[in-house]
Structures are given as structure tokens and as C-alpha cells.
Amino acid sequence: MQLKRIGHVAICVKDLAKAAQFYQNLGMELVWQDSDWAYLKAGEDGLALLSPQYEQAGPHFGFMFSDRAEVEAAYDRLKADGVHLTPIHEHRDGTASFYWARPRQ
Secondary structure: OOEEEEEEEEEEOOOHHHHHHHHHHOOOEEEEEOOOEEEEEEOOEEEEEEOOOOOOOOOEEEEEEOOHHHHHHHHHHHHHOOOOEOOOEEOOOOOEEOOEOOOOO
8 A cells, every 4th residue: 555645735714714714825726615625726636625514524634545445445444453444435526535534432
């Protein structure tokens, strides 16, 4: 298993439109904006802005692997180590991801 790079960082923001405009003013490109999240890029680096209404994931880092087999190997290794993970999720751009899921208390 070889991690390729950090693909993005996701942060929570109070005002999605205002935050997206702030980062665009810094020179980032707005790639996608939905009602509850936005994704911007600076070169190959990504920034996901999560509104208070976003429910899929909290703040996180998005790690990139070379291919789907590497994603699955990372997933299997973490699961074997007892890490609580969400199922692998397919994205509209053909990529796949999973999240660390804190056990419910």
C-alpha cells in the first residue's frame, strides 16, 4: 500500500457562500458547489468546505492512492487493525472513498 498524496482537506464553515468567495478571492478555482458543500482547487490541491447542514462527513483529510486496488488495500488493512470505517463510497467523478467512523457511544 503506497499513499500517493493528500488530495484535499475538508473544513466546516458557517457560511458556505461567503467562505467559497473568500477562497476564490485568494485565487482558488471553484470546482463544485452544492447547497451544503463546495470544492475548490489550487493546482492539484483541494479544499472542501462543509456547511453546518452537511451530513456525509465531518472535517477530514482526503488521501490519494494510485488506483482502486490501493484504496481497497488501505480499507482492508485499517479494518483488520480494528478501525471503524464507513463502507467504500463511489463518487460521481469515478473515484472512491471511505471515512473513519467514530463508534457511537
